[in-house]
Amino acid sequence: MYTLNIDTQAFIKQHWQQKPLIIKQAFVDFEDPIAADELAGLACEEEISSRVVVTKGDDWDVVQGPFEDYDQFGEDNWQLLVQAVNHWYPASQPLVEAFRFLPDWRFDDLMVSFATPGGGVGPHIDNYDVFIIQGEGERRWKVGDKGQHKRRGGNENSPLVDDFEPIIDVVLQKGDVLYIPPGYPHCGETVTLAMSYSIGFRAPSQQELLTELADSLIDNNLGNKRFTSTDEPEAPGIISQTHQQGIMDLLVQLAQDPQAYQTMLGKLLSQNRFELDVCEDEEPLSNEDLIDAIEQGAIIQRIGGLKVLCLEQDSQSRLFINGDEYPLAQASEAVLQLFANNVSIMPEQARELVEQPALLELLTQLVNQGLYYLAEDEY
Incomplete structure (x- = not known):
């Protein structure tokens, strides 16, 4: 598990969506949840969004995945970025869990990057909040102040901006975290072979x-x-x-x-921007099959990245899951919150839920849709 070494409530009051923050050793004894070769393997898959950014002096070339090999890029000045790794690599989910002091509806995805020395994506401005977690290796980050920053090349649709005067200039080491709110220009440059993790939070326009x-x-x-x-x-x-x-x-x-x-x-x-790893079985479960599995100790587990939400003071009793509405006319507020707040439904919880026919039907439906699956251990 990953424990974020900060006062989260003080962070929300003093920094969240207000100003950048460097958190040295935010994760003590940090371990990379995924290895570089495993990340490279994910980027070979058609359904996974990936790209390589090649640094060429003061310019950057973007090559969209999937990739069969990386020899063409050489040994330096490039960076591989893979989106929504939490959807496809369950071992990365505990890192996401460390940031659930912020609401799930804001969470976008976990982007993971592998970068060679000199690799980066250029100075740019994001329209979302991001936590950059340093894994193996070192990367230098510069962050500028908010203001009127000229778009590089005069292209108003480009996220790239001209160089800026930094208010933060730091080399991140393993376990360090840099938080950047929307609107602040920033630029990362790799010092040594490095793994980095970006936890993004986005709100609708x-x-x-x-x-x-x-x-x-x-x-x-x-x-x-x-x-x-x-x-x-x-x-x-x-x-x-x-x-x-x-x-x-x-x-x-x-x-x-x-x-x-x-x-x-x-x-x-409750929608996702990136494709989910939906895991439908060839043979659908019956209600009785699900009850038997729960009795044998099965955990009912969400697939990575799935959003399960309920609305405070909703006019109806329901859940919203992956962009769809699931009415639950007789469900209590406690039951709705159990679904919304828990990535895993443990056997003792599931046994109580399936005593109600409507909830048994819902759980069976969610498993057969591939949005939940039966697991023996969490993650």
Whole structure:
């Protein structure tokens, strides 16, 4: 297991989404959860998102995976990055667990990189929070202050920016962590062969929220209210300030109506950006098969990266799992929270759950969908 050596509540108050922080020896006696050759093997798979970034002076070439070999890149000045390793490599899940003092809906993925000396991705700005954990080797990181940073080459769509004046300049060693909030430019350069781990947290943009809300309203035939008024401007070609605000207030009303937004939010925030390693069996389990497995001590385990969420003060009793809604009309708040907060459902917990027919059906369904599986040990 991995224990984060910080006061998490003090971190949230003083640094979270506010300013960068270096945490020396955040993990004491840190051990890499995955070896470099295992990471390289994952990057050979078609369904896993990977890329190699090659440093060429003041420029960077990006080569998208999958990769059959790495000889073409030489011995220095390149970096392999593999996304969502927690989806495909169960031994990495305990490292993710160390950061669950932040809510699951924000969690994006665990990206793992192997870098040769001189390897990096260039100075850039992310629109999400990231914790960079140093494994084997050393990497030098520079972080600049927030501000107006010119995009490299004048390309406003590029995450790369021109060089910046650092407010942090540090060489990370094994077990060190660097936290960077959104909007801060940063750049990493590899000193020696190195493994690094990036835990990313992301929130939806206004564009994403409006798109999802519109789709949800259309699908459920909601949001049909139209603007009405009792006063009209004297000039026919003018849209008065009162009318402008009144029309936009229709959106405000939707944002204040849980019936309009809760289903949309639950589905949106439980989705993953990256493919999951869904593990469906050829022969589906029956309810009786699942009960027998639980009696024999089976743990009901989530697949890596699966989000299981419930909404506080929800208008309905339900779970949101991987972008879908699972109604549970008779389930208590305690049961919903058990599903949402526990990556593993232990046998003693499962025995109580399956006494309720609806929960037995749900567990069987989730296992047969490949979203949960039967395990003997956690992870």
